[in-house]
Amino acid sequence: MNGSSAHKRQVYMDHAATTPTHPDVLAAMLPYFTQEFGNPSSLYSIGREVRRAVEGARMQVAAALGAAPGEIFFCAGGTEADNWALKGAVSAQRGRGSHIITTAIEHHAVLHTCEYLEKQGFRVTYLPVDRYGLVDPDAVADAICDDTILISVMMANNVVGTIEPVEAIGEIAHRHGILFHTDAVQAIGHVPIDVEKMHIDLLSLSAHKFYGPKGIGALFVRDGVAIERFIHGGAQEKGQRAGTEYTPGIIGLGAAIERACRDIEGHAARLRRLRDRLIDGVLRTVPHSTLNGHPALRLPGNASMSFAGIDGEALLLMLDAEGIYGSTGSACSSASGEPSYVLTAMGVPPRRAGASLRLTLGELNTDEDVDYVLDVLPGIVERLRAMSPRPA
Amino acid sequence: MYNETVMDHFTNPRNVGVIEDADVVAETSSPGCGDITKIYLKIRDNRIADVKFQTLGCAAAIASSSMATELVKGKTLEEAWKLTRKDVADALGGLPEPKLHCSVLAEDAIRRAINQYRIDRGLAPW
Numbered sequence: 001m002n003g004s005s006a007h008k009r010q011v012y013m014d015h016a017a018t019t020p021t022h023p024d025v026l027a028a029m030l031p032y033f034t035q036e037f038g039n040p041s042s043l044y045s046i047g048r049e050v051r052r053a054v055e056g057a058r059m060q061v062a063a064a065l066g067a068a069p070g071e072i073f074f075c076a077g078g079t080e081a082d083n084w085a086l087k088g089a090v091s092a093q094r095g096r097g098s099h100i101i102t103t104a105i106e107h108h109a110v111l112h113t114c115e116y117l118e119k120q121g122f123r124v125t126y127l128p129v130d131r132y133g134l135v136d137p138d139a140v141a142d143a144i145c146d147d148t149i150l151i152s153v154m155m156a157n158n159v160v161g162t163i164e165p166v167e168a169i170g171e172i173a174h175r176h177g178i179l180f181h182t183d184a185v186q187a188i189g190h191v192p193i194d195v196e197k198m199h200i201d202l203l204s205l206s207a208h209k210f211y212g213p214k215g216i217g218a219l220f221v222r223d224g225v226a227i228e229r230f231i232h233g234g235a236q237e238k239g240q241r242a243g244t245e246y247t248p249g250i251i252g253l254g255a256a257i258e259r260a261c262r263d264i265e266g267h268a269a270r271l272r273r274l275r276d277r278l279i280d281g282v283l284r285t286v287p288h289s290t291l292n293g294h295p296a297l298r299l300p301g302n303a304s305m306s307f308a309g310i311d312g313e314a315l316l317l318m319l320d321a322e323g324i325y326g327s328t329g330s331a332c333s334s335a336s337g338e339p340s341y342v343l344t345a346m347g348v349p350p351r352r353a354g355a356s357l358r359l360t361l362g363e364l365n366t367d368e369d370v371d372y373v374l375d376v377l378p379g380i381v382e383r384l385r386a387m388s389p390r391p392a
Numbered sequence: 393m394y395n396e397t398v399m400d401h402f403t404n405p406r407n408v409g410v411i412e413d414a415d416v417v418a419e420t421s422s423p424g425c426g427d428i429t430k431i432y433l434k435i436r437d438n439r440i441a442d443v444k445f446q447t448l449g450c451a452a453a454i455a456s457s458s459m460a461t462e463l464v465k466g467k468t469l470e471e472a473w474k475l476t477r478k479d480v481a482d483a484l485g486g487l488p489e490p491k492l493h494c495s496v497l498a499e500d501a502i503r504r505a506i507n508q509y510r511i512d513r514g515l516a517p518w
C-alpha cells in the first residue's frame with residue numbers, strides 16, 4: 001500500500017489488528033442498507049428476500065469451516081463469540097463440573113472471561129507455552145480432571161502468530177468427552193479449517209480480520225452441543241442470540257469468508273514470501289534482533305520481532321512518523337506500554353519484550369512495502385540505540 | 393496521544409549523549425517498566441555547566457529527559473535539586489495520565505547525580 005507520490009509513503013503492516021473491507025465485500029453489503037432493508041423475520045417478500053440472503057451467508061460461513069449451516073450463529077464479532085462460547089458452555093455444563101482449561105496466551109476476550117468465571121466459582125488452568133508459543137497437547141491431557149468441562153485453545157496467536165496443535169488437542173478433548181472451543185479469529189483465511197477433522201465443538205471468528213466489516217462475527221456450535229443462550233429476546237439465531245440481525249454485516253461476513261477461503265494456500269504462499277523477505281532482511285541488517293514465535297508454525301503474515309536495548313513504544317512512534325504502521329503486541333495493549341503477556345509467557349525477558357514489534361502483512365502489502373521497511377527500520381533502531389544507556 | 397511539544401522532544405531530543413569527562417554520572421530505573429535513564433553532569437562553580445542523558449524507554453521518558461536536562465542546564469545545584477516531575481510534565485504541556493510515571497526517571501536521575509556529587513566531595517546527601 002502506498003500513498004500518492006505527493007504524500008509520504010504509507011505502509012500498513014497491522015493486518016492482525018484489522019483489515020480494510022474489500023471493495024467486492026462492500027459492494028455485496030451495500031444493497032442491504034437501502035433497497036434490501038427488510039427485516040429478515042418479516043413474512044412479506046422484502047423480508048423473505050433478506051432472510052434468503054442471510055441464510056446464504058450462513059452457508060458460506062459453514063462451508064469455510066466444514067460445518068453445517070445450522071451450526072453457525074451470527075454475533076457481533078470475535079470478543080462476543082469468545083464470551084458466548086465460554087460462558088454459554090460452562091453454564092450449560094455446570095452440573096457436570098467446574099474446571100476449565102485454557103492457555104496463558106489467549107486473547108483478552110478469552111482470558112478476561114475466564115477471570116470472570118473464576119469469580120463465579122469456576123476453576124481455570126492457564127497452561128504455559130514453550131519459547132515458541134506452542135501449547136503442548138500432553139500438558140492439556142495432564143491438566144484434565146474429573147470435573148473438567150471445557151478446553152479452550154486458540155488456533156493461532158494474535159501476537160506472535162504461532163499456530164497451535166488444535167487437532168491433537170481436540171482429539172484429546174473428545175477422547176475425554178470434554179467440550180473443545182477454539183478462538184480462530186486470526187486463523188481464518190490463513191489456516192485450512194475442518195471442524196470435523198479437528199474435533200472442534202465451538203469456534204469463534206470475526207469478519208474484520210479477513211477483509212470483512214467490523215462488528216460482525218460468528219460462533220460455530222457443533223450440532224448436539226448445548227450452550228446457554230447469550231442474548232434473551234426474540235427468536236433470531238434460534239433464540240440463542242436475540243435481536244434483529246445486522247444484515248449488511250452478515251452478508252459482508254459471508255462474502256468475505258468465501259473470498260478468504262477460496263485459495264488459502266495461494267494466499268498464504270504469497271504472504272509468506274513477502275513476510276520471509278522482511279524477517280530475513282531485518283534479522284540480517286539489525287544487530288541483536290530476534291524473531292518471536294515459531295520459525296515454521298506461524299501465520300503467513302506475521303513478523304514479530306524483538307530489538308534489544310530500545311523500547312517498543314518509542315520504536316512504533318518513530319515508525320509511525322515514517323508512515324509505517326505496526327504494533328507492539330495486540331492493538332488492545334498498545335496504549336499501555338506494558339510488555340506483552342504473550343511474550344512474557346514465552347519466557348522472553350521483560351526488557352526485550354518491551355522492544356517487540358509486530359508487523360503483520362496482508363493483501364495490501366507489496367515488495368515495495370517490504371523494501372521501504374527494510375530501508376527505514378534499521379536506521380530507527382540505530383537512532384534509538386544511540387540514545388540508550390544499554391544499546392544491546 | 394502525545395502533544396506536539398512531547399513529540400518534538402521525543403523525535404529531536406536535546407542533550408542526548410555522553411559527557412566523557414563528566415564530574416558525576418548517575419542512573420535510575422523505573423521499578424514498574426524497567427526503563428532506564430542515565431544522567432551525566434559537568435559542574436562548574438556549583439552550577440550545571442553541561443548535562444547529557446541516555447534513556448532506554450518510551451517516548452514520554454525520552455521527552456521528559458530531554459526537557460529536564462534543558463530545565464537544569466546552567467542552574468545551581470540547589471535550583472536543579474528542586475526540579476520535580478511535575479515541572480517537567482508541565483513544561484512539556486502535559487503527559488497522558490498513564491505516562492505520568494515516566495517523567496519520574498529524569499527527576500530521580502538528576503537528584504541521584506547531585507547527591508552522588510555531594511557524597512564524592514564529602515558532603516551529606518540532600
Ligand SMILES: Cc1ncc(COP(=O)(O)O)c(C=O)c1O
Pocket residue numbers: 016017076077078079080082107109154156157158183185186206207215217
Ligand atoms: C485472537 C483474537 N481473538 C479475539 C479477537 C477479538 O475480535 P473482535 O475484534 O472481533 O472483537 C481478536 C482481535 O481483536 C483476536 O486477535
Ligand code: FES
Pocket residue numbers: 337422425426427449450451452453491493494497
Ligand atoms: S513506560 Fe517506562 S518510562 Fe514510560
